[in-house]
Amino acid sequence: MTELVFGRPRSLTRVPMHYCPGCTHGVIHRLIAEVLDELGLQGRAVGVAPVGCAVFAYNYFNIDMYEASHGRAPAVATGAKRTHPELIVFTYQGDGDLASIGTAEIVHCANRGEKVTVVFVNNAVYGMTGGQMAPTTLAGQVTTTSPLGRDVEQAGYPVRMVEMLAALRTPAFLARVSVHSPARIIQAKAILRRAFEYQVKGTCFSMVEFLSTCPTNWGLTPPEACRWLETHMLPYYPLGIFKTPEGPERTPAPLESLPDARGVQAVPAAAAPTGANGETGE
Amino acid sequence: MARKLMKGNEAIGEAAIRAGCRFYFGYPITPQTEVAEYLARRLPEVGGTFVQAESEVAVPNMLYGAAGTGERVMTSTSSPGMSLMMEGLSYLAGAELPCVIVNVMRAGPGLGGILPSQGDYFQATKGGGHGDYRCPVLAPWSVQEVTDLVQDAFDLADFYRNPVLVLADGLIGQMMEPVEFQEDRRPCKALPDKRAWAARGWKGDRPRAIINSLFLDPEDLERHNRDLKAKYDAMVRDEVRFAEYGTDQDYEVLIVAYGTVARVCKTAQEDLAEAGVRVGLLRPITLFPFPYEAVRRAADKARAVLVVELSTGQMVEDVQMAVMGRRPVHFHGRQGGMLPSPEAVAEQVRAILRDHAAGPSARRRASRRGGAS
Amino acid sequence: MQHDVVIAGFGGQGVMLMGRILAYAGMRQGLQVSWLPSYGPEMRGGTANCTVVLSERPVGSPVVEFPRALLAMNLPSLDKFEPKVKAGGIVIVNSSLISRPCRRDDVRVVQVAANDLAIEVGNPRGANMVALGAYAAVAGVPAWDRVEEVVRETFARKTDLVEKNLAALRRGAEAVATGATASPAVAGA
Numbered sequence: 090m091t092e093l094v095f096g097r098p099r100s101l102t103r104v105p106m107h108y109c110p111g112c113t114h115g116v117i118h119r120l121i122a123e124v125l126d127e128l129g130l131q132g133r134a135v136g137v138a139p140v141g142c143a144v145f146a147y148n149y150f151n152i153d154m155y156e157a158s159h160g161r162a163p164a165v166a167t168g169a170k171r172t173h174p175e176l177i178v179f180t181y182q183g184d185g186d187l188a189s190i191g192t193a194e195i196v197h198c199a200n201r202g203e204k205v206t207v208v209f210v211n212n213a214v215y216g217m218t219g220g221q222m223a224p225t226t227l228a229g230q231v232t233t234t235s236p237l238g239r240d241v242e243q244a245g246y247p248v249r250m251v252e253m254l255a256a257l258r259t260p261a262f263l264a265r266v267s268v269h270s271p272a273r274i275i276q277a278k279a280i281l282r283r284a285f286e287y288q289v290k291g292t293c294f295s296m297v298e299f300l301s302t303c304p305t306n307w308g309l310t311p312p313e314a315c316r317w318l319e320t321h322m323l324p325y326y327p328l329g330i331f332k333t334p335e336g337p338e339r340t341p342a343p344l345e346s347l348p349d350a351r352g353v354q355a356v357p358a359a360a361a362p363t364g365a366n367g368e369t370g371e
Numbered sequence: 372m373a374r375k376l377m378k379g380n381e382a383i384g385e386a387a388i389r390a391g392c393r394f395y396f397g398y399p400i401t402p403q404t405e406v407a408e409y410l411a412r413r414l415p416e417v418g419g420t421f422v423q424a425e426s427e428v429a430v431p432n433m434l435y436g437a438a439g440t441g442e443r444v445m446t447s448t449s450s451p452g453m454s455l456m457m458e459g460l461s462y463l464a465g466a467e468l469p470c471v472i473v474n475v476m477r478a479g480p481g482l483g484g485i486l487p488s489q490g491d492y493f494q495a496t497k498g499g500g501h502g503d504y505r506c507p508v509l510a511p512w513s514v515q516e517v518t519d520l521v522q523d524a525f526d527l528a529d530f531y532r533n534p535v536l537v538l539a540d541g542l543i544g545q546m547m548e549p550v551e552f553q554e555d556r557r558p559c560k561a562l563p564d565k566r567a568w569a570a571r572g573w574k575g576d577r578p579r580a581i582i583n584s585l586f587l588d589p590e591d592l593e594r595h596n597r598d599l600k601a602k603y604d605a606m607v608r609d610e611v612r613f614a615e616y617g618t619d620q621d622y623e624v625l626i627v628a629y630g631t632v633a634r635v636c637k638t639a640q641e642d643l644a645e646a647g648v649r650v651g652l653l654r655p656i657t658l659f660p661f662p663y664e665a666v667r668r669a670a671d672k673a674r675a676v677l678v679v680e681l682s683t684g685q686m687v688e689d690v691q692m693a694v695m696g697r698r699p700v701h702f703h704g705r706q707g708g709m710l711p712s713p714e715a716v717a718e719q720v721r722a723i724l725r726d727h728a729a730g731p732s733a734r735r736r737a738s739r740r741g742g743a744s
Numbered sequence: 745m746q747h748d749v750v751i752a753g754f755g756g757q758g759v760m761l762m763g764r765i766l767a768y769a770g771m772r773q774g775l776q777v778s779w780l781p782s783y784g785p786e787m788r789g790g791t792a793n794c795t796v797v798l799s800e801r802p803v804g805s806p807v808v809e810f811p812r813a814l815l816a817m818n819l820p821s822l823d824k825f826e827p828k829v830k831a832g833g834i835v836i837v838n839s840s841l842i843s844r845p846c847r848r849d850d851v852r853v854v855q856v857a858a859n860d861l862a863i864e865v866g867n868p869r870g871a872n873m874v875a876l877g878a879y880a881a882v883a884g885v886p887a888w889d890r891v892e893e894v895v896r897e898t899f900a901r902k903t904d905l906v907e908k909n910l911a912a913l914r915r916g917a918e919a920v921a922t923g924a925t926a927s928p929a930v931a932g933a
Binding site for chain 1: 396420422424425426428432433436439440444458459466570571572573574579581583584585
């Protein structure tokens, strides 16, 4: 008698994935499918695929699926969840989709506290179109549209979406995980499961950002890509849980504890650099 | 049910509820905001949901998600908002999702103004979004008619699995008129079962629902386009709607106008009749499909055709296509929120008849004369 | 026969409500009606107007460029619409706020000191009802009873307002009847 100890999750189809060798999309797909299976959600789950490398995700998840227009997956998810709150609705979005063209949709979906789960895959580059600069591309990182490296004077700094959304008052579960090592993968799955559990309970909006690799467009072998993620992305994109619905609201320090207004005004107006930011009040 | 005096925008909201719509996603914009306000108040009373979206870009995508579960859903907007919705509209058409979108038109281009216009005719009937799609476009001329057409729009949307546009102008939205809701209204189309394709969670009892407009294989996409075309052909065959006034008698000039403008023309027609000038009036109710045949037939009985619009001339192109050069087609338009008066329309008719009496060269001059005069 | 009237004044003078009451009353009488407001940024504090059409036949244009009647609650409204009134038409002038005489001699001009009469009946905010009463009395359509009926329903939630507004409405009609504030009717009216 044999016992099946490892198999394909029911929530994945048998369709071979189109992802490049070494790409971590496949891992993340599998984690989602395992969580859906373990929580018994396959028959209630509805996924929303993005525009980007994961555009064909509807072929891989063995559940009802939508294919959304670029960046609008949170709006699509809102529509589905509001009509049928019993559905477990998740979006699967890359960094161009979520952090560039879809910033309005993700911010307001989170701010309305839609009871959906967002899987945000951040590999610091536009993959499908061939390696252009993403909003999450690191400072100095070379891409086809930042051939001399991302110039933060021109393109600004990489956007930290989890931190940005954590600033909203609306309760949410927000975390950043990585899948560049087996230990991190196991950890990521636990966090993802927690995100879905919040939705099952109807508690809050949840988003898990996955740091992910793109060996093809980074020009690295898969092992090199994992090391590059660890060396370059982790310092800028710290892993962790940034917000929980149970957690205290972050409050700024009271004004009384800051230097008083006269101190700020003591900086001579004429000396204020015109193009600089306002960090002159120390 | 007794007649009730209602503002057009509120009647649109109530009509949606009567049609079984329980989900509205929208964004405020003058002159249609009362639709959203009305439904924000009314939907919770009937167990429905109102969502104020972050933008008109998000709205049709919310409709996409909501219609994808098989529910009756709608939004309303006005011209600048309609432009923002064009992306989502193309996806809705591509994924064959039924929904109703009401555009209470205001004057453009750009931010334009907030007063009535018919400047979105091309956008509504000839595309607007990218790709090769069509939407039925219904054009009401009264508050009563907008309530009827909104309800029909849901039936048409479900029957064809297609977005349906209701193209009203600011006057329809803002004016109050008596309205009667039919208590025992029957759907205008046989309604298909949506369970076969709606994404409501897959339990293995049907193929997986995939709400999608992506077909990377060109052969697949061509097949999809041809399937859509067959649907649009069926609309052209079965859904043409128009109304005629005074065309059963002899007339010298045929006026073609839609929406509120047709009412102005109707008054002009009555005023002219009192003065012994006989005019026929044809009012397209569906702008897509356009009543080409009816316009051609009615034009054949006249010496000339006059098209009146709140634009610099958009529907006039469809009228020209219908008439095929067999009769001169004249145009009178007002823009920017200005409206033609019955007196001005009557004067246009008289001018056309004077020109025709004066001979061919004067006719050619008259045909070229466009815009407000 | 079609009755159409443009009612115009400052935002806040209640001109929209006057129009709605006329439209409701017309509908009750079995007439075809339309009520069309001016809308837009001027809706607070600026000038506002609405057009009401009452007709035995379906209402054609809800927009009336040359109305059969004008109810001018302030001077800018009189300036704007007076030249447009059809010959033989009616112009109701709120003489409490409009000191200049009417320039037309081919219309029936009725001067009603709406604000003063409203104060006189103890309803200082009821100038619109006084003017409405005057119009209804002069025009004859919609029927007076219908107008009173709709006024009762409009303020039904606050019974004290019903009587106050009916008093204002009747004072307007009375002013017309006594002729004390009306200019002589012109031939053709």
